[in-house]
Amino acid sequence: MSTPIDAAVHPVRFEHSDAFTIAGIGGRFTAATISSIPELWQRFEPHIGRVPGQVGTYTYGVCCNADGKGHFDYIAGVQVADGDVVPADFQQVHLKPQRYAVFEHHGSLDNLKATFQAIWNDWLPASGEQAAHAPEFERYGKDFDPFDSRSVMEIWLPLQTRPN
Helix, strand or coil, rough: CCCCCCCCCCCEEEEECCCCEEEEEHHHCCCHHHHHHHHHHHHHHCCCCCCCCCCEEEEEEEEEECCCCEEEEEEEEEECCCCCCCCCCCCEEEECCEEEEEEECCCCCCHHHHHHHHHHHHHHHCCCCCCCCCEEEEEEEECCCCCCCCEEEEEEEECCCCCC
C-alpha cells in the first residue's frame, strides 16, 4: 500500500526539456559547506543580464557531479546559447534532454532545505517515480527575492524515463 503524497510537496507539473547549457560561477560543496552557496550567488549576481549569449531572464542553481559521498558541484548561472563565448573563468554544465518533476518552493530560502527533504524523503518514495542520474536544478524568475516570504522558485527533479 502506498503512502499518500503530501500536497505540500506535490509537483506542480511534469516537463520534458530539450538540451540546454548553463554557464556561471561554480564550486564544489558538501553538507558541511552548503551554507557557502549564497556567497557564490553574490559573486555571480553582477553578471546576471550581462553574460554573453544569455538566453532569457531565468537564473539557475544547478547541482551536478555528485560522487555518492556527499560531494557535489553547484553552479549559479544562466542559460546560454553558446558556451564558447562565456568568460573563461565560468563553469558550464550541458543538460541533456530530460523528463522532470517540477516543484515550487514558496518563501525565503531559509526553509529550502525542508522542501528538498520533503521532495526526496516523502514525495519521491511515494510517487512510483525514480530519480535519474542527471543534474537537478533550481530555477529563479527575475523577481525572486531570497529574503521575501512571498517569493516562489522552482525545483526541477530529473526523472527516469518511463517504459512505453
